[in-house]
Amino acid sequence: MPAEPLILSGKPVAKSLKQELQTRVTRLAERGVQPGLAAVLVGENPASQVYVASKERQARKLGLKSVVYKLPADTSQAQVLQLIEELNRDSSIHGILVQLPLPAQLDSDIILNSVDPDKDVDGFHPWNMGLLALGKPAFVPCTPAGILAILKHYGISTVGKHVVILGRSRIVGTPLALLLSRKSEHGNATVTICHSVTTDLAYHTRQADILIAAIGKPHMITAEMVKEGVVVVDVGINRVPDSEQEKGYRLVGDVNFAAVAPKTTAITPVPGGVGPMTITMLLANTITAAERLSGY
Numbered sequence: 001m002p003a004e005p006l007i008l009s010g011k012p013v014a015k016s017l018k019q020e021l022q023t024r025v026t027r028l029a030e031r032g033v034q035p036g037l038a039a040v041l042v043g044e045n046p047a048s049q050v051y052v053a054s055k056e057r058q059a060r061k062l063g064l065k066s067v068v069y070k071l072p073a074d075t076s077q078a079q080v081l082q083l084i085e086e087l088n089r090d091s092s093i094h095g096i097l098v099q100l101p102l103p104a105q106l107d108s109d110i111i112l113n114s115v116d117p118d119k120d121v122d123g124f125h126p127w128n129m130g131l132l133a134l135g136k137p138a139f140v141p142c143t144p145a146g147i148l149a150i151l152k153h154y155g156i157s158t159v160g161k162h163v164v165i166l167g168r169s170r171i172v173g174t175p176l177a178l179l180l181s182r183k184s185e186h187g188n189a190t191v192t193i194c195h196s197v198t199t200d201l202a203y204h205t206r207q208a209d210i211l212i213a214a215i216g217k218p219h220m221i222t223a224e225m226v227k228e229g230v231v232v233v234d235v236g237i238n239r240v241p242d243s244e245q246e247k248g249y250r251l252v253g254d255v256n257f258a259a260v261a262p263k264t265t266a267i268t269p270v271p272g273g274v275g276p277m278t279i280t281m282l283l284a285n286t287i288t289a290a291e292r293l294s295g296y
């Protein structure tokens with residue numbers, strides 16, 4: 001019988017990181033600084049509303065100041081840019097996040113680029129992306145940072161490993177590839193990035209020592225697509241209809257967990273794997289911003 005895989009739950013990782021963050025918040029409070037996070041939410045996207053509410057709740061729980069700006073769906077680009085300009089100047093705000101996706105009339109590139117890079121706690125500004133590409137200290141996008149934190153917590157080394165990443169978004173796949181391939185203790189991997197135009201995806205996924213799926217397709221990765229002993233990180237969060245659930249749906253990952261888990265040595269669950277890490281890393285980035293901006 002093969003050994004049971006290690007379940008890479010994000011909850012204990014998030015919990016232990018939050019204890020460290022609490023210490024940093026207390027230290028800042030002793031100097032009269034309360035880290036401040038501003039979220040800009042445009043429109044009524046239900047998932048975005050849930051995410052922003054959760055970010056606000058967790059920020060407050062840790063002792064951060066948290067302000068959510070809820071703007072109507074027909075807000076103009078000039079109005080959003082003006083709000084961001086005010087937040088850039090507001091010394092009580094150290095982190096600014098613009099919840100994506102934005103309504104169609106807004107240009108997300110222009111809006112994200114207007115955030116002060118020193119307050120860009122989502123790490124989406126080209127300045128921070130550029131620093132990341134150069135291997136310099138930068139605000140790292142929260143989901144990739146959370147994935148690295150999970151691997152570190154469970155003692156899974158990436159050094160010399162072949163990591164295959166499915167997805168090249170600027171939120172997950174691209175920054176993750178930069179982090180994992182860079183010369184560092186928690187990088188030094190050989191990285192392959194796959195996307196929707198990749199030919200023979202299964203050929204690539206079978207090469208992976210560590211497979212990271214961030215594509216947004218429920219249960220797309222099957223047992224035949226992975227080799228024995230692989231480590232799997234499933235970033236996907238997909239709603240599938242389920243009449244047995246009160247909400248009428250349940251959340252599943254990009255990986256068919258039941259079929260794939262027996263072939264793995266370690267695998268993240270969905271929900272409860274990468275998900276709990278993303279907001280934790282956002283809080284970490286906000287506290288780092290507050291430390292830097294207050295000269296700590």
Ligand SMILES: NC(=O)c1ccc[n+]([C@@H]2O[C@H](COP(=O)([O-])OP(=O)(O)OC[C@H]3O[C@@H](n4cnc5c(N)ncnc54)[C@H](OP(=O)(O)O)[C@@H]3O)[C@@H](O)[C@H]2O)c1
Nearest residue numbers: 143167168169172195196214215216235236237274275278
């Ligand atoms: N756990 C978390 O906190 C967290 C955070 C962020 C995202 N997510 C989840 O992660 C998933 C990905 O999010 P995202 O924002 O990165 O999505 P995205 O912007 O839609 O990007 C999806 C990527 O997957 C690729 N792709 C799509 N179909 C594919 C296929 N059949 N084969 C190979 N690659 C394919 C796309 O390729 P192209 O570039 O060629 O289009 C794209 O690069 C979603 O389920 C999202 O909900 C979770």
